[in-house]
Amino acid sequence: xxxxxxxxxxEPQSFNGALTHHARQTxxxxxxxxxxxxxxxxxxxxxxxxxxxxxxxxxxYLKQQLEERHAFEVDxxxxxxxxxxxxxxxxDCLILQFPLWWFGLPAILKGWVDRVFAMGFAYxxxxxxxxxxxxxxxxxxxxxxxxGEPSFAPDGLHGHIDMILYPVQxxxxxxxxxxxLPPFVAWSVARLxxxxxxxxxxxxxxxxxxxxxxxxxxxxxxxxxxDNFRLKTAP
Amino acid sequence: xxxxxxxxxxEPQSFNGALTHHARQTxxxxxxxxxxxxxxxxxxxxxxxxxxxxxxxxxxYLKQQLEERHAFEVDxxxxxxxxxxxxxxxxDCLILQFPLWWFGLPAILKGWVDRVFAMGFAYxxxxxxxxxxxxxxxxxxxxxxxxGEPSFAPDGLHGHIDMILYPVQxxxxxxxxxxxLPPFVAWSVARLxxxxxxxxxxxxxxxxxxxxxxxxxxxxxxxxxxDNFRLKTAP
Numbered sequence: 304x305x306x307x308x309x310x311x312x313x314e315p316q317s318f319n320g321a322l323t324h325h326a327r328q329t330x331x332x333x334x335x336x337x338x339x340x341x342x343x344x345x346x347x348x349x350x351x352x353x354x355x356x357x358x359x360x361x362x363x364y365l366k367q368q369l370e371e372r373h374a375f376e377v378d379x380x381x382x383x384x385x386x387x388x389x390x391x392x393x394x395d396c397l398i399l400q401f402p403l404w405w406f407g408l409p410a411i412l413k414g415w416v417d418r419v420f421a422m423g424f425a426y427x428x429x430x431x432x433x434x435x436x437x438x439x440x441x442x443x444x445x446x447x448x449x450x451g452e453p454s455f456a457p458d459g460l461h462g463h464i465d466m467i468l469y470p471v472q473x474x475x476x477x478x479x480x481x482x483x484l485p486p487f488v489a490w491s492v493a494r495l496x497x498x499x500x501x502x503x504x505x506x507x508x509x510x511x512x513x514x515x516x517x518x519x520x521x522x523x524x525x526x527x528x529x530d531n532f533r534l535k536t537a538p
Numbered sequence: 539x540x541x542x543x544x545x546x547x548x549e550p551q552s553f554n555g556a557l558t559h560h561a562r563q564t565x566x567x568x569x570x571x572x573x574x575x576x577x578x579x580x581x582x583x584x585x586x587x588x589x590x591x592x593x594x595x596x597x598x599y600l601k602q603q604l605e606e607r608h609a610f611e612v613d614x615x616x617x618x619x620x621x622x623x624x625x626x627x628x629x630d631c632l633i634l635q636f637p638l639w640w641f642g643l644p645a646i647l648k649g650w651v652d653r654v655f656a657m658g659f660a661y662x663x664x665x666x667x668x669x670x671x672x673x674x675x676x677x678x679x680x681x682x683x684x685x686g687e688p689s690f691a692p693d694g695l696h697g698h699i700d701m702i703l704y705p706v707q708x709x710x711x712x713x714x715x716x717x718x719l720p721p722f723v724a725w726s727v728a729r730l731x732x733x734x735x736x737x738x739x740x741x742x743x744x745x746x747x748x749x750x751x752x753x754x755x756x757x758x759x760x761x762x763x764x765d766n767f768r769l770k771t772a773p
């Protein structure tokens with residue numbers, strides 16, 4: 304199997320760095336192929352606009368989705384985006400590895416999505432959710448937090464981790480067709496002792512060894528919605 | 539009153555551009571002062587790392603929050619971040635104006651938060667939520683969407699807009715102490731006729747005229763949580 308890890312942390316020696324390093328070792332050790340996009344090391348530019356394209360559809364007014372669809376038709380994406388698109392097509396499983404910054408993706412990773420998940424390539428023409436482009440592929444989030452697990456409980460101070468990750472898990476990954484596995488969350492990593500960190504790395508390795516057997520998170524299917532995009536029956 | 543609009547759209551002629559232009563006119567016409575950070579026009583760099591600082595606390599290992607706290611103590615933020623921090627302190631109301639990209643902030647705006655809302659300056663030492671740094675200030679989101687309103691209903695295809703915006707409204711704005719007003723959402727703007735766009739601009743102007751009288755969104759207060767950061771009583 305082919306695994307694509309998109310890694311977003313500015314410090315190579317960080318626990319996020321250790322998680323990605325350990326993931327590569329574990330997966331390669333199990334006979335899988337791994338590619339890593341280390342966004343900070345690549346100096347990935349997360350700002351989405353005309354810089355995404357070598358092509359131009361409308362020079363007078365930038366409508367990003369229109370330019371994306373056009374670029375997809377005429378092979379008009381810049382090489383650094385095409386390289387990421389190739390890795391997405393190549394992979395059987397996508398892993399986004401990041402620290403939770405302001406309850407979301409670090410900007411460098413949000414911009415990787417903004418730019419790489421372009422209309423035409425990643426969605427469009429009725430291809431979304433369970434009819435999405437990447438249907439058949441798996442995806443999961445590898446997340447580290449500052450706060451502890453109780454503060455991310457359903458009645459926790461910051462709100463339920465599932466709700467906080469919903470825009471990413473449902474709105475990005477499932478939208479594009481991925482089967483989303485439960486997130487791997489390492490809580491409050493700055494406060495962990497060395498032995499606890501080793502335990503977290505081993506827990507991560509165990510998750511990765513079972514990647515192909517795990518049951519994805521349940522989200523409704525397009526067939527569950529009416530023509531007005533509302534659920535046919537109460538959830 | 540002082541209003542700070544942070545604007546994140548790459549096309550000046552866009553409907554987002556019209557909303558920000560109309561907001562400035564409306565607010566200034568009512569005697570308020572307005573500053574706009576037009577992030578694309580400013581070529582704002584959204585990537586957060588050592589580039590945020592002129593100071594260095596630990597040159598061997600980048601722990602972003604530690605460097606932020608140190609920079610706050612020694613006046614070590616780079617000038618473009620200090621300028622944004624000054625506008626945050628100056629304002630009585632913060633408006634984030636953006637198109638919903640992948641169910642979240644465009645990366646250029648997420649990175650504005652990642653970099654400007656630094657530990658020490660925007661939170662830390664028990665200053666969060668209703669004891670937050672910006673307590674007493676108001677904030678609201680001005681959002682445009684691709685999808686229509688039904689798909690963002692509680693039983694809608696994309697999920698409830700309140701849930702999608704929760705990480706921003708609760709996790710960023712309320713975390714830093716802002717009283718969060720209900721979001722202004724212009725649905726499916728690409729499909730609007732000219733007359734409908736005028737109506738949306740007028741609806742926005744009406745919201746802005748009532749900015750100081752509106753009831754904020756209700757979120758629990760720190761006093762509602764126990765020492766383990768769980769609600770004392772069921773929500």
